[in-house]
Amino acid sequence: MARVMLVTPDYHCGVVESAGRWPHLGFVYIAGELRKAGHEVKIYDAMSKGHRLEQIIYNIRNYGPQVVGTTAYTASFPAATELLRRVKEIDPQIITVIGGVHATFCYKEVLEGHPSIDYVVRGEGEYTLPHLLEVLESGGNPAEVPGVALRRGNEVLVTPDRGFIQNLDELTPAWDLLDWEDYTFYVYPGSRLAIISTSRGCKHTCKFCSQQKFWRQTWRARSPGNVLTEIEYLVKEYGVDIFFIADEYPTADRERWENILDGLISKKLNALFLIETRVDDIIRDEDIIDKYRRAGIIHIYVGIEATSQGILDKFSKGIQESDSKRALDIIHRAGIVSETSFVLGTPDETPESIKQTLAMAKAYNPDFAHFLLLAPWPYADMYEEVKNYVATYDYAKYNLVEPVIKPEAMTTDELFQKVLECYRSFYFGKIPEWTSLKNEFKRRYAIQCMRAIMDNSFLQKHVLSLGRMPKMVRDLLKLLD
Missing domain, CATH: 3.40.50.2300 (Response regulator)
Structure with missing residues (x-):
């Protein structure tokens, strides 16, 4: 051996x-x-x-x-x-x-x-x-x-492909081999964070995405009982109190997902959960969104990606532009933190199109937004459409932060500066809103997230600049002291 x-x-x-x-x-x-x-x-x-x-x-x-x-x-x-x-x-x-x-x-x-x-x-x-x-x-x-x-x-x-594992419940993760003290969620100082998977795959066809390609547009799921047993084990055995559900699409099967929510509610584990899903599933689940919150879900990421139907269709996103704002509103009404992303840097990007995306991002009003630069994965469906605009083949830069594609109307440096302006404008606009939130949970959560950004994010260097932190940020962070 x-x-x-x-x-x-x-x-x-x-x-x-x-x-x-x-x-x-x-x-x-x-x-x-x-x-x-x-x-x-x-x-x-x-x-x-x-x-x-x-x-x-x-x-x-x-x-x-x-x-x-x-x-x-x-x-x-x-x-x-x-x-x-x-x-x-x-x-x-x-x-x-x-x-x-x-x-x-x-x-x-x-x-x-x-x-x-x-x-x-x-x-x-x-x-x-x-x-x-x-x-x-x-x-x-x-x-x-x-x-x-x-x-x-x-x-x-x-060699020939190996077929996907059909019964995910048969796998036995080696949780005991982890150094658990290494894992934490900065928003909750002193927390212990686990990442779990309740399903694998996604049947959608987003052209920029690596995951639907990796899983060949299939979706398989663990049974609700198996998932709940694992969560309870991690809480009791390792003191996990924050879970990040890593699935690309955990909510794909509503009946199964609702069984998981019901199980979490009944077990009363006092654990908190962060998930990612699609805007159309949030709209589908509007009638049970209260169960999300009661089950401990405090943070939902939904991939909006674009603010125009034309770009959504170009990305093969499979959602309607009007659904994005509605999904975010549903999340907010449930008292859950919302997060989303907007993809910038396509070959036809211009300063004006970026300005329009920023304006729509503010109108959608997620709690947190990422302005991500399109990365041309060499295996993605859209690679052939963008390969002539690739400005660097240094894979280390394919991180959604650094510009890899050069738009026809912009330099890569201009593109990067415009993206940083989006972050600066969006978050400096959110700070007054956060300080006046009546929901105490969301207020403290938002402020602590800003502290995490200040301490750990690339934005610390490029947007906020240590040594000259804006007064409004300093005042916000004092609310936690």
Whole structure:
């Protein structure tokens, strides 16, 4: 049996990380299945620990693994490949494996350009990685393992796809392998945060999205009882009090979703939940939105992406522009915090179109808004439409923060400055509103979120500028002192 270390790469961009630190859920699931197969496994979440590459390599060397696995989305791919290159310097005999969205689709590029990577695990890894290690240990042919890519001399071989796991309830996540003190939600100082998955996939066809491609527009779900048992276990065993439900689309099946809500209400676990879903499901669930709040859901992200029907249709978003404001209003009436995003930086973007998006964002009035720069994932449906406008091929910049596409009418620097102006205008306009909120929960939540942004977000550097924090921000934060 092998000694396996699963390591997150040293990558940070200051967007998602501004809210908190949460476990790498994929590793938790893969580690559980590796352990079932008899392997010794260690999860090393270097990203959450804030460890830099030299420290990561030092800790890997001390552990002495026979197998090192990492994962990468497009922006973290350069950091992941550098990690595995350094692992091979420790010992060329260490088996190196990479998985994740980018490697799944770009396995040929991965293996041709990075000789330090031995294997790519494509798609779901829970069954593929244990199968691969079993074959390697027995001296078998890894080219017969479904769901991998590998080298044979100068040739890259890809094996047939492995079918999706049909019964997600059978998986056994290795929660005990986490360093739980690393995980917290900054909005609630001292909290313990878990990320869980109740379903996998999405049947929609958004052209900029990697997830519908990864899951091949399918959707599978765990049973409500299995989900509720896991939540209760994490609360009682590890003191988790905040949950981020990582599903792309947890509410897809209304009956199942309502059963989960009812179960949370009846269990009275005093846990809080952050979720993501679609505006059309919020409208569908208007009659049970009170259950969301009673079940502990305090924060809902809905992907609006655009404020004109033309752009929504171009993105194949599958929603009506008029539905977005209605969904946000439903969330607000329930006393739940709303968050959304607006995608900027298409090839036809102009200063005027950005100004119009900002105006509509303010009119929609979410509690929190992200103005994200379109990232041209090389495997996304819309890549062919935008590839001639790509300004950089440095994947580390494909993080929705830095401009990658150059619009016809703007430079990338002009685009970036306009996006920063959107953040500055939107949030400086929200501050007076937050201070006067009558809902005490939302008022304190909003103020604490601003503190998290000030402490951790890329906005700290680009918009608020430490050393000259605007007086209105200082006054707002004093309300928490």
